[in-house]
Amino acid sequence: MFKENILLAKYGSYKIGGPARYFFHAKTDKDIITALKNRNKNDGFFILGGGTNILFDDNGFDGLVLKPDLKNISVKKNVIIAGAGVLMEDLLDFCVEHSLSGLEWAGGLPGTLGGAVRGNAGAFGGEIKDSVLAVSSIDSSNLKLIKRKNSQCKFDYRSSVFSAEGACLPVGMACLSGRQGKEIILSVELKLKPGDRSTVKNAIEEKISYRRLRHPIEHFNIGSIFKNVAFDSVSKKHHALFLKAVKKDPFPVIPAAFLLSEAGLKGVALGGAMISPKHPNFIVNVLSAGSADVKNLIALAKYKIKKDFQIELEEEIIYL
Ligand SMILES: Cc1cc2nc3c(=O)[nH]c(=O)nc-3n(C[C@H](O)[C@H](O)[C@H](O)COP(=O)(O)OP(=O)(O)OC[C@H]3O[C@@H](n4cnc5c(N)ncnc54)[C@H](O)[C@@H]3O)c2cc1C
Numbered sequence: 001m002f003k004e005n006i007l008l009a010k011y012g013s014y015k016i017g018g019p020a021r022y023f024f025h026a027k028t029d030k031d032i033i034t035a036l037k038n039r040n041k042n043d044g045f046f047i048l049g050g051g052t053n054i055l056f057d058d059n060g061f062d063g064l065v066l067k068p069d070l071k072n073i074s075v076k077k078n079v080i081i082a083g084a085g086v087l088m089e090d091l092l093d094f095c096v097e098h099s100l101s102g103l104e105w106a107g108g109l110p111g112t113l114g115g116a117v118r119g120n121a122g123a124f125g126g127e128i129k130d131s132v133l134a135v136s137s138i139d140s141s142n143l144k145l146i147k148r149k150n151s152q153c154k155f156d157y158r159s160s161v162f163s164a165e166g167a168c169l170p171v172g173m174a175c176l177s178g179r180q181g182k183e184i185i186l187s188v189e190l191k192l193k194p195g196d197r198s199t200v201k202n203a204i205e206e207k208i209s210y211r212r213l214r215h216p217i218e219h220f221n222i223g224s225i226f227k228n229v230a231f232d233s234v235s236k237k238h239h240a241l242f243l244k245a246v247k248k249d250p251f252p253v254i255p256a257a258f259l260l261s262e263a264g265l266k267g268v269a270l271g272g273a274m275i276s277p278k279h280p281n282f283i284v285n286v287l288s289a290g291s292a293d294v295k296n297l298i299a300l301a302k303y304k305i306k307k308d309f310q311i312e313l314e315e316e317i318i319y320l
Helices: 029-038 088-097 113-118 197-214 236-243 256-262 291-309
Strands: 003-007 019-026 045-047 061-068 073-076 079-083 132-139 145-149 183-191 252-254 273-275 283-285
Touching (some): 019 029, 029 061, 029 132, 029 183, 061 183, 073 088, 079 088, 088 113, 113 183, 252 256, 256 291, 273 291
Parallel strands (some): 019 061
Antiparallel strands (some): 003 019, 079 183, 132 145, 273 283
């Protein structure tokens, strides 16, 4: 049931990364419980969604990668109940099919619903938390099932209770990403509004077109590398410069892309990785990049932004 030595590059949108020692595809909640019961408790484990926000290391992961492929989806009145493994794209198709409005902002957002909830994904002023009614999860340490209402999920900017540090690695070892939660999201209840089918469809397609135009999706990537920076957290010294770039996300932020562009980092390349000239908050895999190429570019960008603007950029991506 546990597969061995599975190349992680195959499971991520970056196409970077060495092998996972063990890999488990869970099709049901029961599968997840079985995997958690039978895993070697001395090994670390990692939960994988669509792999669209993760930089896998070339050396791979010496533990268990658990992929909850829970794809059930149903609707009652305006409430959708969907498994964590449902792709956002499929969830949006389902919304269109049932003329439900509320998730149009997510048009073109890659990855799974579980990944989106864990990181409170957002775009165009919307966030997944705006539609979440409740989240069901399992605590990997004691196999307890938990159901939380929205208010108990501690949603914040690109974070939630599920991204809090948890038991992803054996006691005594630091968490590799520093962010892996110990709970596995199983399913999510989303409250939507009745809408007009073609209006919902058009709004989603508008977002997809915008992304196609602005994002360097012609290259392998994992989305925005850095979080945008809260405008009220930066020194007044640069306010005049930053004011022209401030946007709501959903609070006033300076886009990391703007800072990287101002710092002259567009198009800077190391090995096979490059800071995209099209959207500098994307580091694209242009020429069979290794994880070290990306890490070195991230370090360079952080150094330069600190030097030029006294701002500590924080990664949005997850390292494994
Ligand atoms: C082209 C592109 C554009 C993007 N645009 C946006 C954007 O506009 N806004 C935005 O917020 N993000 C964006 N992203 C980043 C990414 O798509 C989102 O963060 C997405 O929600 C991640 O989902 P995933 O299933 O791929 O998660 P993964 O990348 O597989 O995992 C991300 C994290 O979630 C955890 N996780 C995944 N599933 C579960 C689960 N069931 N239970 C518990 N933890 C879980 C993982 O352990 C990991 O820590 C973009 C990425 C790309 C490639």
